[in-house]
Amino acid sequence: MNKFSGMFQSSSLTFCFSMVCAALCLVNSSASADDWGTIKGRFTFGGTPPASLEIKADKDIEVCGKHKLINEELVVGADKGIANVVIFVRDKNVKVHPDLAKTKSEKVILDNRDCRFHPHVAVLQTGQAFVLKNSDTVGHNSNVATIKNPASNNLIPSGGEVSQTLSSDEAIPAQVNCNIHPWMKAWLVVRPNPYATITAADGSFEIKNLPAGELELQLWHEKAGFIQEFTVGGKSEKVAKGRKKVTITPAGIDLGEMVISAGAFTK
């Protein structure tokens, strides 16, 4: 089936367009059932990016003091790309591409390594194994402040790991802290489907194999909360509650460079 849709993509552009029209007219109807598309874009910082703040480890200095630790709340790259912007599909009942169904059996690891969390933002599906582990030589704890799932706070000794699954999706990314090393902070995105990602160091993101048709994305950043506004090509776009409607086409769509003004990062 997948090959079939690929053929459409390459052979007949006009057919593609008609498919899109059909998708637009009959939202979630069977007409768009087997078409999938990619969405990509890039978030950049409007204004002078703040200098990255170094963190001075004041606990386990002999171990944590060796690593260069920076405040990761707002990481802006050389080309102003904003890392760790969370993008996920809001619709909970979205159709999942067969290739992605497998992802649910993969483990999501949030590692305590070099006295920071790897990754800074972990993306998890409900029911997927979530492993908190500790690769450091010092002990850590992981205080996971989920709202709909029971919050947890376990000690994780050096080399140890704690595995759990979360059954409810979270509307807002949940904070993860290490209380022993208070500078350590991460976020956990819990969604009922695999359609969630974060921006890379250059601010770019891509979500593949989305069902064609109209979808609603949610845009979030830890310092900005749900992103309310950005500028594309000099034109301001307001997205209340961080909700952006998009229409996925088999040809794929590019949201372009979305500039978030410096003033949005007040949290």
Place this chain on the structure above:
Amino acid sequence: MTPLLKSPRGSDRHGFKKTHSWVVFCTLLGCFFVSSGCNKTPPASFRSNMIEATKQRLSQSQEKQVATVLLAMFGTPDNPVVLAETGLDLEKLTLCAGPVRSDIVGRKNGLYREHCAHCHGITGDAMGPTAAFLNPYPRDYRPGVFKFKSTERVEKPTHVDLVRILHNGIAGTSMPSFALLSETQIDALAEYVKYLSIRGETELSLMRAFFELDDDAKGILPETREFLIGEMLLPASEKWLAAKESQIPVPLISEGVDLVESIAKGKALFYGDKANCVKCHGVTGLGDGQANDYDDWNKPIVEIDKELRGTRERIKVTATASMSPEELAEHVALQDWVTKLSQVLDGDSLKPRTVVPRNLRHGVYRGGRRPLDLYYRIYAGINGAPMPAAKGAVSPEDIWHIVNYVRSLPYEFDGELGADRPLIARERF
């Protein structure tokens, strides 16, 4: 007449002139005998959780929606209502609700307001009139999180756990023992705490639900039973009913373990990297290892405070003499937001305080001093506080060793720690 006796509020309200103050006196006397009819104080009402409402940026009409749903589900502080789903006992609640009075058979009513409300607040929001003067602050029941209990970390306390706290009080805090109350009264108050907690948690869920509404819902919550009861009320109440099943298993320490040996093992664990107690409780056990963390009750207030400072900064940075009308409008909106945030911080919260790891040299244990209580604390950690659960990371046997060491700490020979040793009282004062 001293100004204090004039009571302008009273005379204004009744419309009497000063010369007729004897009439006021008579009226008051009348009030004394006929308590109904002329009592003009407004009936007690529950306060909205303004911290959460602000965090969720709810409109006034949305706040009202939540209040209306809660009124239907839980009634008022004078007239509680219970739905069967909560499993709460209305008879017990009635004993606690309302003003302090005696009922027809001479039984004391209004127990919550007599014994609890001045600290915990009528709403159970820990905003009673005395709360600001206490350290630690009283418990806010609304998030449904309780520290001292015999159940797994994320679970609710059992009814027996609440009764124990009421009976013993909490050592080292302002929570007194209510051992002089009858068992029936303590039992009823424990039930009332659950009632306020379920109400508070339902309120939080309702306030958070607005965010997830689709745009075409126009900011109005569904009024279906499935949503209101199934998704909002049940998750908050079910866990109370299930608390009994989530008791922490307590395997006993192996027989024949020598206490001195166990204390030595516990000490190694305390300072070791596995249990890591030392990081917060400090090398001396004085609780001075970690001083800049907040508990879950203070965190939302700290967040709002942070947002207030961030927004103020933004206003300062973006203000220019030549602003376009749009920029000016945005500026005004931000100013309003600052006003709202400051109002909420001033009127609906107490100044946040960092959480203090327990000083283990005092031998004062809030959740109870039985070895079993310490076992629970170490095994499950302290819900709502930074103290993590040792469950899984530390074996039950090792937890018992830590318990033995911690229990020895107030009496530990003070020469052992060298330069880090705690000073004995004589030297400190």
